[in-house]
Structures are given as C-alpha cells and as structure tokens.
Amino acid sequence: MMRANKQKTEIRRVLSVIVTNEDGVLSRISGLFAGRGYNIDSLTVAPVPETDFSRLTIVTCGNERVLEQIVKQLHKLIPTYKVIESGEFVEKEMALVKIPLNEDFNGLDAMLKAYNGTIANSGADFIVVMVADNAKRIDNFLQAIKKYNPTDMVRSGSVAMDV
Amino acid sequence: MDLNGSQMVIEALRRENVSVVFGYPGGAIMNVYDEVYKQNYFEHILTRHEQAAIHAADGYARASGDVGVAFVTSGPGFTNAVTGLANAYIDSIPMVVISGQVPISMIGTDAFQEIDAVGISRPCVKHNYLVKDAKDLPRILKEAFYIARSGRPGPVHVDIPKDVTAQVAKFSYPEKITMRTYKPTYKGNSRQIKKVVDAIANSNRPILYVGGGAVNSGASELVREFAKMTGIPAVETLMARGVLGDKNPLLMGMVGMHGCYSANMAMSEADLMIAFGPRFDDRVTGKLSEFAKHAKVIHVDIDPSSIGKIVDIDFPIVGDLKNVLIDMMPLAKDKIDSNKYQAWRDLLQRYDEIHPLEYSDDKGNIKPQWVIQRVGETLGEKAIISTDVGQHQMWTAQFYPFDRPRQFITSGGLGTMGFGFPAAIGVKKAKPEKISINITGDGSILMNIQELMTAYESKIPVINIILNNGYLGMVRQWQTFFYDKRYASTDLSNAQPDFVKLAESFGGLGFRVETKEEFDRALNEAVKSNVVCMIDVNVDRLEDVLPMVPAGGTLYNMILEYKG
Numbered sequence: 001m002m003r004a005n006k007q008k009t010e011i012r013r014v015l016s017v018i019v020t021n022e023d024g025v026l027s028r029i030s031g032l033f034a035g036r037g038y039n040i041d042s043l044t045v046a047p048v049p050e051t052d053f054s055r056l057t058i059v060t061c062g063n064e065r066v067l068e069q070i071v072k073q074l075h076k077l078i079p080t081y082k083v084i085e086s087g088e089f090v091e092k093e094m095a096l097v098k099i100p101l102n103e104d105f106n107g108l109d110a111m112l113k114a115y116n117g118t119i120a121n122s123g124a125d126f127i128v129v130m131v132a133d134n135a136k137r138i139d140n141f142l143q144a145i146k147k148y149n150p151t152d153m154v155r156s157g158s159v160a161m162d163v
Numbered sequence: 164m165d166l167n168g169s170q171m172v173i174e175a176l177r178r179e180n181v182s183v184v185f186g187y188p189g190g191a192i193m194n195v196y197d198e199v200y201k202q203n204y205f206e207h208i209l210t211r212h213e214q215a216a217i218h219a220a221d222g223y224a225r226a227s228g229d230v231g232v233a234f235v236t237s238g239p240g241f242t243n244a245v246t247g248l249a250n251a252y253i254d255s256i257p258m259v260v261i262s263g264q265v266p267i268s269m270i271g272t273d274a275f276q277e278i279d280a281v282g283i284s285r286p287c288v289k290h291n292y293l294v295k296d297a298k299d300l301p302r303i304l305k306e307a308f309y310i311a312r313s314g315r316p317g318p319v320h321v322d323i324p325k326d327v328t329a330q331v332a333k334f335s336y337p338e339k340i341t342m343r344t345y346k347p348t349y350k351g352n353s354r355q356i357k358k359v360v361d362a363i364a365n366s367n368r369p370i371l372y373v374g375g376g377a378v379n380s381g382a383s384e385l386v387r388e389f390a391k392m393t394g395i396p397a398v399e400t401l402m403a404r405g406v407l408g409d410k411n412p413l414l415m416g417m418v419g420m421h422g423c424y425s426a427n428m429a430m431s432e433a434d435l436m437i438a439f440g441p442r443f444d445d446r447v448t449g450k451l452s453e454f455a456k457h458a459k460v461i462h463v464d465i466d467p468s469s470i471g472k473i474v475d476i477d478f479p480i481v482g483d484l485k486n487v488l489i490d491m492m493p494l495a496k497d498k499i500d501s502n503k504y505q506a507w508r509d510l511l512q513r514y515d516e517i518h519p520l521e522y523s524d525d526k527g528n529i530k531p532q533w534v535i536q537r538v539g540e541t542l543g544e545k546a547i548i549s550t551d552v553g554q555h556q557m558w559t560a561q562f563y564p565f566d567r568p569r570q571f572i573t574s575g576g577l578g579t580m581g582f583g584f585p586a587a588i589g590v591k592k593a594k595p596e597k598i599s600i601n602i603t604g605d606g607s608i609l610m611n612i613q614e615l616m617t618a619y620e621s622k623i624p625v626i627n628i629i630l631n632n633g634y635l636g637m638v639r640q641w642q643t644f645f646y647d648k649r650y651a652s653t654d655l656s657n658a659q660p661d662f663v664k665l666a667e668s669f670g671g672l673g674f675r676v677e678t679k680e681e682f683d684r685a686l687n688e689a690v691k692s693n694v695v696c697m698i699d700v701n702v703d704r705l706e707d708v709l710p711m712v713p714a715g716g717t718l719y720n721m722i723l724e725y726k727g
C-alpha cells in the first residue's frame with residue numbers, strides 16, 4: 001500500500017476562505033502557507049459586503065494530501081469561519097495591459113471582445129486595455145496580446161464565487 | 164464596574180480560578196505587576212529567566228490539567244519566552260501567556276524594548292492577540308482561557324501595550340462564550356463509531372496506539388477499561404506514558420525510536436491499528452512506507468488536521484476520545500470477543516521474552532538505568548517525574564514504572580533541553596503533596612540552572628538527579644553509531660561545575676554519588692530535606708540507549724545491541 005505518498009500529481013485548486021475581518025488575519029494565512037511550505041499562485045482579499053467578514057480567494061496547488069492539509073489547517077485558524085473548496089465556482093481574474101500607440105491595432109477589437117475586454121484608459125502615446133476572464137484564458141490572452149508589444153501587464157489574481 | 168487594564172487582568176485570572184502565576188517583570192508590564200502586588204487571589208513566583216517562567220507554567224499545566232499562566236515584559240522578556248511557547252504548542256499544553264508591549268502610540272517606531280511579539284509568536288501558539296483597547300480585554304482574556312483549554316489544547320499569547328494596562332474601561336467578564344468561528348467537535352460520528360467497532364471485531368491482530376490525546380482528554384481510565392474488555396494489546400507514545408499503567412499486562416511498552424521490541428513489532432505486524440490521540444510523529448513511525456503496512460488504520464482525534472496528515476486513515480473519527488470511548492464501549496462489549504486475540508497476545512508476549520527491555524547492571528559503575536529503576540522502586544507513585552532531553556529522558560521513559568497519566572512530564576515534540584527543572588517547579592506548585600523529581604543530564608541542567616534561586620526563594624523542593632555521563636550523551640551516541648566516533652563538541656568531562664557547591668551556593672543541598680549505597684542515602688536525605696537538591700550521580704559514561712530505530716529506519720528492524 002502506498003500510504004506515504006498519496007497522489008504524486010499536482011492539482012490546482014481555488015479556495016474561498018471566509019474569515020473575521022480583524023487585525024493580522026492576513027498574516028496568519030500567509031504565514032501558514034509560508035511556514036508549512038504550501039504554494040500560493042494568487043491571493044486576493046476584500047471585505048464581504050454588509051458583514052464583519054473578509055473573503056480571501058486563494059489559488060494554490062499541491063497533491064491531494066497537501067490540499068487536504070491546507071483546507072484543514074485553514075479551518076484550524078481561530079478567525080476562520082468557512083473554507084469553501086469544492087462545488088462550482090465562477091472564477092474571474094482581471095488583467096491590465098499597456099500598449100504603445102504606435103502599434104498597428106488590427107484585430108485588437110475582436111480580441112478584446114473575445115475576452116470580455118475594453119479600453120480602460122488612454123494617454124497621448126498609449127492605451128490601457130482591461131480583460132476579465134478565468135485564469136487559464138487570461139494566460140492565453142496575455143500570450144496573444146504580445147504581438148502588440150505591450151510595455152506593461154498587471155494581473156489581479158482570481159476572485160471566485162461559489163454557485 | 165470600571166477597571167484599568169491591569170486590574171482587568173487580575174480580575175480575569177481570579178474568575179478563571181488561577182492560583183499561581185510564573186513570571187518576570189519589566190518596564191512594559193509594570194502596571195500589571197503593581198496590581199499583582201496589591202492582590203491576594205493568586206501567588207506569583209518570580210523565576211530567574213522568562214523561558215523558565217513559561218516552562219514552569221507548562222509543567223504546572225501538565226501535572227494539573229489546568230491552564231498554566233505566565234507574565235513577561237516586552238522585547239527581550241518576550242523573546243526569552245518563545246522557546247517555552249513553542250514547546251507547549253507542539254505538545255498541546257493549555258497556557259495563557261501575557262506579555263507587556265510598548266504603548267500603542269510607539270508601536271512601529273522601533274521603540275525601546277519593542278518587538279513584533281504577535282508576529283513572532285504566531286507560529287508557536289494556538290492563537291494570539293494584540294490588545295488595542297482596554298474595553299476588549301475582558302472578552303479577549305475570556306477567549307484566551309477558553310481557546311487554551313478547549314478542543315486540542317494549546318498556549319495562547321496576549322500582548323498588552325503599556326497604555327492599555329493603564330486605560331480605564333468598563334469591565335464585564337463574559338459568563339459564557341460562544342465563538343462563531345471556533346467550535347471544536349467533541350462528539351464522534353455514531354455511524355463511524357459503529358463501523359469502527361465492526362472493523363475491530365473483524366480484525367485478528369489489532370493494536371491500540373495510544374498518544375498524548377488520551378491524557379489531554381482525561382480518557383485514561385476508559386482506555387484501560389477498553390483494553391481490558393477487548394483484550395487488545397496496547398503501545399504508548401512518549402506523551403502517553405502512564406495511561407495504561409506499567410503493571411498492565413496488555414501494555415507492550417513504549418513505541419518508536421527507543422521503544423520496546425515487542426511494541427514496535429506489534430505495530431509492524433498488526434492488521435488493524437487503533438490510534439487514540441497520537442500524532443504519528445516521525446520518531447514513532449520511522450520510514451513511512453514501511454510503517455504498519457499490513458494494517459488498516461482507525462484514528463480518533465479532536466483535531467481534524469491531525470487526521471490523515473502523515474498516513475492515510477481508513478476510519479477517521481473527529482471527537483474527544485473520552486466521548487468516543489463512552490459511545491464505543493457498549494457496542495464493543497457486544498461485538499468484540501477478547502478470546503479471538505489470544506494467539507496475537509501470545510505472539511507479542513513471546514517477542515517481549517526474546518528481546519525484553521533490559522540493561523546489564525554492573526558492580527563497579529552505576530548504570531543510568533539502575534538509578535531510574537531505583538527511584539521508581541523507592542518513590543514509585545509518590546513522585547512526579549520531569550525530565551530534560553537526552554539519553555536520561557529516554558531511559559526514564561523506558562525504566563520508570565509510570566502508573567498513571569500526568570506522572571511523566573517531558574518535552575516531547577520540541578525536545579527542549581532546559582525544560583525539566585522549571586517544569587518540575589511548576590509540577591510541585593500543582594501537586595504539593597507529591598515529590599517533584601527532575602531527572603536530568605549534565606548538559607541539560609545548565610540550561611536553566613538559575614532556577615535554583617527560584618526554587619530556594621519560593622521554597623519549592625525539587626530534587627534534581629543529574630545522570631552525569633560527562634557527555635551530551637544522546638548526541639555522543641549518534642556520533643558513536645553514525646559518525647565513526649568523532650565526538651565533536653560533546654565531551655563535557657573537562658569542564659564541569661562542582662554541582663554540590665553550586666547547589667549549596669544557592670541555598671540548596673548537593674550530593675555527589677559514586678556508589679549505589681551513596682545514591683540511596685542521598686535520595687533519602689533529599690526527600691527528607693524539603694529544600695531544592697542536586698544529586699550528581701557519576702554514571703557509566705558510554706552507556707547507549709537501546710533498542711534503537713535509526714532516524715528513517717523501520718520499526719521492525721531495530722538496533723538491539725551495539726557492536727562497535
């Protein structure tokens with residue numbers, strides 16, 4: 001029986017963690033990940049409207065045993081109210097990309113449309129485009145947008161809602 | 164009722180029935196000490212180092228089962244306390260530690276004796292608080308005690324800025340507490356309990372693997388009853404020594420790196436492992452892929468994160484062991500036939516006969532194991548035994564006849580040298596009717612030697628028995644086995660204090676022991692003396708702790724004899 005190494009394969013997982021909105025709670029969570037050697041691909045945090053809770057959306061990866069431990073360790077933190085790991089998530093991530101105006105924008109419009117994108121801002125010699133989509137598709141978008149020679153790209157990390 | 168922050172601390176401790184606090188004052192916590200001076204609800208013991216204050220509170224908690232309490236000041240006072248917090252955390256010991264902090268207005272300015280205390284303690288405690296307003300103090304202190312003692316127990320750290328200890332606010336101490344986010348599970352799932360009883364009834368070679376959770380849960384009596392009723396043999400971890408009682412014929416002894424041959428073989432050959440509150444420490448399991456590889460595993464634990472952390476569990480039960488056993492007992496009575504395991508018990512008995520726990524006594528040299536057996540024969544149940552860390556600790560675990568839980572006080576998970584003496588001070592405060600013994604080494608005792616002063620001043624008659632081998636013996640043993648006898652920085656024989664004079668200079672009694680007769684006399688006098696004592700026993704220098712599973716080795720493949 002291979003009980004020592006349950007699942008070698010790395011799995012990506014989105015966790016939605018509801019915690020009391022109090023001092024130091026973010027450091028408890030980031031410290032937990034750092035101290036136990038867990039991965040954080042992205043982490044976003046914001047208050048849950050009309051409550052005294054905050055929601056953290058953590059994208060992490062690891063084998064099955066590690067992911068199980070991450071959930072249990074998160075639960076074990078005193079300010080943790082709920083850890084939502086399974087079920088259906090709507091997951092979205094945002095990206096901002098700055099493109100110099102001297103580029104040929106042929107096809108950019110169609111591309112933005114495909115990724116729920118818009119032009120978020122512009123200046124004398126640049127435009128900033130914004131897209132919102134799931135993390136995998138943001139990867140693809142950022143790959144595709146390279147042909148316009150962007151000068152800057154920023155990703156937000158995922159936010160997720162269970163449905 | 165309006166109180167200032169310091170008065171609130173005193174009032175909260177009174178309501179939590181705290182009878183003794185260990186601590187050390189300093190600038191940031193002086194307001195609190197001013198109120199300590201004025202009150203007479205609890206006794207304050209001034210240790211001579213903050214680490215010792217925490218270990219003393221820890222020893223108090225281990226011996227009594229109550230929450231241990233300590234006070235320290237900010238900055239170095241707090242950083243000195245960190246080892247004590249980590250030590251209590253990994254062994255799941257309930258404590259509340261209150262530290263002073265610089266005033267709120269100065270936090271973040273690198274003020275004198277400022278350190279980010281909650282930042283440092285976070286990974287070493289069950290929970291911590293930085294108090295920003297005195298009005299929050301009653302709730303925070305109530306929560307601190309509740310969190311420390313409920314669920315899987317652990318230390319809680321409360322950091323209070325100096326201005327908060329002076330700030331006046333309304334004091335109303337919550338009677339009861341409910342926290343939205345923290346609700347330990349006490350009752351085991353009844354369907355799962357039924358399944359577990361069936362699994363036991365269907366097994367042929369079951370083994371009880373009993374850990375520290377059995378002590379924390381107060382389940383020792385039930386574990387004994389369960390073992391007796393079902394006839395299932397048991398092993399104890401270091402933290403569980405005393406749960407089954409050494410006279411118990413079903414006890415196969417301690418398991419793990421320095422466990423008994425029969426206990427480790429029982430784990431290796433079992434077809435069902437019934438884990439009652441252990442944590443599958445690497446010092447117990449050895450190589451994981453070979454650990455109990457024929458067994459299905461049942462794990463009962465109050466901490467869900469402990470279950471499945473190290474090995475896959477076939478039957479997890481989250482709950483308090485005591486409750487789970489109460490639910491299990493009637494089902495087990497109907498379904499489990501103890502006769503079924505007779506052949507299994509006989510086999511383990513035979514293993515024990517083939518390789519019993521033993522040492523070869525010597526006329527000339529005093530063997531360290533002899534000293535421990537002798538203390539056991541002489542004091543037995545009347546003593547509570549603390550230890551430091553090293554060979555002497557393992558020999559104590561192996562050779563002292565522990566009869567009940569909370570009789571053996573030792574630093575398990577962290578392995579903290581310097582723990583024993585202050586812990587034994589705490590033990591004596593918790594159980595004044597018992598004889599408090601610290602079995603220590605010539606290395607370890609020097610790590611909190613200043614506590615001679617505490618023990619003398621506060622009239623706490625701890626008896627330190629130094630198994631003096633002139634070595635950092637446990638490290639020396641590894642050097643012998645695994646480093647070709649290159650004794651790097653472990654030989655202490657050329658530089659030792661005169662322990663007798665040392666004890667005397669602190670107002671205690673010292674004894675040097677070269678023979679067995681001298682030992683008997685010294686122990687007898689020490690017990691009668693009622694003052695802190697040091698018995699410096701010259702033991703065989705090169706004795707090894709055996710048997711031994713090398714780190715990462717397999718339990719069924721122990722070093723039984725060292726052939727140099």
Ligand SMILES: Cc1ncc(C[n+]2csc(CCOP(=O)(O)OP(=O)(O)O)c2C)c(N)n1
Nearest residue numbers: 553554555578580604605606607635636637
């Ligand atoms: C604070 C601390 N430092 C270092 C160690 C590593 N260590 C483990 S056992 C040991 C030797 C202890 O020597 P002694 O107290 O004389 O006990 P003996 O093994 O000789 O019985 C050492 C150095 C430790 N456990 N704790």
Ligand SMILES: [Mg+2]
Nearest residue numbers: 604605634636
């Ligand atoms: Mg030694």
